[in-house]
Amino acid sequence: MARRKKIYEGKAKILYEGPEPGTIVQYFKDDATAFNAQKKDVIEGKGVLNNRLSEFFMSGLNGIGVPTHFIRRLNMREQLCRSCEIIPLEVIVRNVAAGSLSKRLGIEEGTPLPRPIVEYCYKDDALGDPMVSEEHIAAFGWASQQDMDDIVHLALRVNDFLSGVMLGAGIRLVDFKIEIGRVYDGDFQRLVVADEISPDSCRLWDMESGEHLDKDVFRRDLGSLTDAYTEVARRLGVMPKSSGPSKPTLIN
Template structure:
């Protein structure tokens, strides 16, 4: 069956959904880093991220976090509600890593005094720059109430996921969230969690050894990238039964 492609990003493709107001989110094996300057393929990444993100979205829904997730459809696809994506990346940092260390000359692995929330404009041409609440409200990317909702949700998600991951021996160093506006039948708008939560969008370290089990293995050429993603899925109890054998998934329909 041919499906209309709505949008293609670096790691996912969105297709028209089976009913109005829905989309099918397809997870690719493609990997990018440094604003797509570095590109590669991590075999089976799409399958693993689909399972991992489903797990997190379902757990978050259980504690009342509104999300765009409806259900997983198959190895590489999930059904999601169509939302108006707010053009911001909300990054929650618990431990100094990545660009934070470069900006503040902080040693990687330093625990931060408290969780720090940062906003980045989703704009590849500009390199996804760090922006302030003043920029966001002045340029109309989000209203003050939207920001309040996003901040509240981001901190709740951080608290919940930090505890959940600690329980399986993982440290949530930092992570990126995206949010969207969803309208109900009464035209009431609410902010919901969108996109994905996976080792592509989180820094996850082993609690005891600080071994990196996320996309930094690809960014920094550390090797064993697919194995790291598999280890996260294994600890969460969602490693596909087929294992690495059937990780190619179905062909993307153009």
């Protein structure tokens, strides 16, 4: 496909104009960042893995009636998505204490939570994506109360789906973050899961060993990020289990 006008470039993806009105092309880069981009690297193959894994999760959500912006994969690094207005929030769902929650509340990492907890952060890199409450969201007009009810409903449905899929692969879904977009059909608005779902945006631990299979491998220098993401892809059937240590062939 011919390269189109760049709309936006973030830390892990580039967005281009789509081939049809109301569409965008989402390109997955090999860049890895952590600690609000204070730690950076380029990890060969990461973008390919995240493209395929995000396709797997988004297609699965579409299949069970959870609306997403994903339309189809175009090639190894690009996917076609519906254009949407992103609500400026990161929506975080936590099942197990880890990361900032453990630091904030003094809960030992790995402690199961009594129920899934939904948190919100305001999307602003310059501010470090600060945590906000529903009061902030309503006061500043980022989302209406109806939007918030719908966002919580979507987030918990995504959690149920991902938890089940991961459990079947021997992986514990510790937490994840998603973004929500508004899609307009005339005067009618609906909310969809947008951006990506990949090991970049989830904490994934092996059920038996507790091994990290997510971006914490990069954050904490725990080994090869590509190996961790490849293991997730293999377990989910996105890659053949027989792939060797050289670059595995992704299933088309």
